[in-house]
Amino acid sequence: MHPTYPGTKQNSPGLAAARPLCAVGQRSLATQVVATCFRTARIHGKDSIPERPKSVKMPLAAQLYHLQTLDSRTAALEAELASLDDGSTLQAQLEEAGGAESAAQADLHEKQSRSRIMELELQSTIGKVKKIETDLYSGRVGNPKELQAMDADIQMLTRQRGRTEEDVLNLMEQIEQLLEDTRRLEKEREAREQALAAHLETYRRRQEELKSELETTRAERETFAAQLDPDLLRRYERLRGRKEGVAVVKILSNGICGGCHFKLPGQLVTRVQEEDVVLTCEECGRILYGGP
Numbered sequence: 001m002h003p004t005y006p007g008t009k010q011n012s013p014g015l016a017a018a019r020p021l022c023a024v025g026q027r028s029l030a031t032q033v034v035a036t037c038f039r040t041a042r043i044h045g046k047d048s049i050p051e052r053p054k055s056v057k058m059p060l061a062a063q064l065y066h067l068q069t070l071d072s073r074t075a076a077l078e079a080e081l082a083s084l085d086d087g088s089t090l091q092a093q094l095e096e097a098g099g100a101e102s103a104a105q106a107d108l109h110e111k112q113s114r115s116r117i118m119e120l121e122l123q124s125t126i127g128k129v130k131k132i133e134t135d136l137y138s139g140r141v142g143n144p145k146e147l148q149a150m151d152a153d154i155q156m157l158t159r160q161r162g163r164t165e166e167d168v169l170n171l172m173e174q175i176e177q178l179l180e181d182t183r184r185l186e187k188e189r190e191a192r193e194q195a196l197a198a199h200l201e202t203y204r205r206r207q208e209e210l211k212s213e214l215e216t217t218r219a220e221r222e223t224f225a226a227q228l229d230p231d232l233l234r235r236y237e238r239l240r241g242r243k244e245g246v247a248v249v250k251i252l253s254n255g256i257c258g259g260c261h262f263k264l265p266g267q268l269v270t271r272v273q274e275e276d277v278v279l280t281c282e283e284c285g286r287i288l289y290g291g292p
């Protein structure tokens, strides 16, 4: 009986092209291929080899390599999804800018309020001086001591007025600077708001793209894996668990293992490239794929 391969039928044209050796039965290489077929047969028992959907017509190593490609893609998508910047840094910068703006505004309002109070004090002092001056020059007061005291009051109030005027001027300068600061901080905060909004739009779009691609890739992987020989799949999974997610590697053009860059024996490379076998790198133990 001719050996049956998972996912293939003996008379399939695709199989004939992919596995001419088994079909023509040339002795030297065919013996090795048959040995592979028998290993599979022994695992399942000849009659229990699962019938594979016609869609999987590729050689075993190619099946595993395709599976590996899907798994690597899934891992890359998951990694990118996990590393996406959700805008928290920009959010923190925005909060900082908002805080600085609020602080400047609070300072501005406090100084504006203080300035109004000082203006009132100034008016009050001016009023007091005027009143004393009116009394002083009215001629109603004749007592020299009282006149002297009134003059002293005027001088004291005038000094007080001078100090208040100076304070008001200082305050006005500070208010002017604060008005400038709050305008600048408002612009900075608005710019950060815009930057965050733009970033979040990009982030959410990319997140959706990744989630969608991840879903598609996972579904494709599941469908494909369900078509593979369970023992082969288990072997692949075990190896993948041990080899940081990479169980199948390509043989590079110069006969070097794509996993560990070990120079592979020529005979091994030839077998992987020409036969439908699952062979591993002697150095890193990964399954070798000799296709494009």
Ligand SMILES: [Zn+2]
Pocket: 257, 258, 259, 260, 261, 262, 281, 282, 283, 284, 285, 286
């Ligand atoms: Zn290797």
